[in-house]
Amino acid sequence: MHWRAKGVLQKVLGHVPGGEQAHYLLQRRFGGLRGFRREFDVKMDDWRLMVGHLRDVGRPIAGARLFEVGSGWYPTFPFACYLGGARQVVTVDLNRHIRPALVRNCAANLARYTALIAEACGIPESDVRQRQQGLLARLERGDDVGVASEGVVVYEAPADAARTRLDGQQVDCVFSNSVLEHVLPEAIDGIYREAMRILAPGGIMFHSVNCGDHYAYVDGSINQLNYLQYSDREWRRWDNAFLYQNRMRAYEFVERAAAAGFDIVLNTECAREKRLAELASMQVHPQFAHIPPERLCVTSIDFIGRKPGTVSA
Structure with a gap:
């Protein structure tokens, strides 16, 4: 598809009633959500790289309090961190994009990554596998993200990462993956200021920007x-x-x-x-x-x- 045509089409959908749902359906049929497994595998490779960077600077996932900027269509990073033993993962987005079918698909595909998650987080694979199976079972019976993750993953949308409801100095790591390139420059400054407020002393902020x-x-x-x-x-x-x-x-x-x-x-x-x-x-x-x-x-x-x-x- 010619890039200008896509730009114009998305611009039109952004200004008409039902445009967001139409955009989602087009993404499922022709866009990035068409090949879910391939897209999911890319995200998990990004997660693996992030966890390696965090470990190198002394911030393991197990026991961590995390805050994600930009949840996207399905919570790959929060779920993987939950399986890896995170204490809490708050994930926020300006718009409520996640869909139950994609969330369930995400949880199911994590079964292929239990060994990787266990190694990356330094915990027994049996623990990761048990959490993954429980997560998927609860999602399949209709539980929301929070209940399905035993209260570890907190999804908030619509929400502003520059103005959270979190108390100060309560987070170990603020992170995002392929998000900041889509944020207004002045809003990025606000996100950084809020990260500084909610991070505990010595806490870290990790961003991967495409x-x-x-x-x-x-x-x-x-x-x-x-x-x-x-x-x-x-x-x-x-x-x-x-x-x-x-x-x-x-x-x-x-x-x-x-x-x-x-x-x-x-x-x-x-x-x-x-x-x-x-x-x-x-x-x-x-x-x-x-x-x-x-x-x-x-x-x-x-x-x-x-x-x-x-x-x-």
Whole structure:
């Protein structure tokens, strides 16, 4: 599908009655929700990488109090953390996207990952398997996410990650996966400030950001730097409520976190030769001309910011 056509279609659906349901059905029939298993496997690989990063900085999943920004269509990360022994996982979203059928499918597919979760979290696989079987059984009898996860996963939507109802200093880790690239820049600053408030001293904030042009996933004629050819005014023709892209570069997410007071302890920013070559072959809009090519071309980043202070027991 041509990327401009998708942009226009999504823009129209964002302004008509029933547009959200129509968008969901199109995603199930033609989009990212069509191949659930493949999409789920990608998410679980992302979860594995996140857990490895958290472990490296001294924050294991078992016993942790977690807060997820952006729940999405189904709670892969919260459920995997629950199986891994998390104490609590609060997950919030601006819109209530999750669907019972997708949630059940998510829980069922986790049966293929009990060994991985056990190894990543340092707990017996028998414990993970028992939780997974119980989770699925409760979901199949009609329980909601909270009851099915024995009160560990708390799903709140609509909810604003920049204005939570949580008490201060009550969370060990705030995280997101492929979310911040879809958030208004000023709202990102608000999310960082709220993370600083709710994190316990020494707590960490982990974000994995996919900051390339997402239209490249549906149109093979363009690459992930395509949207850098357009001004903000031009880009608004195709930006829309279902696939808003802020076009922030990877380093900007990290710099804003540092400005919010976080100590950056992980930054995977890396200029890849393929992206540098793609950038050199295209006409970048002047509004991006001040950014060095080795920073402009980066389309993904993982980073961790730590709240200053001593980690409490």
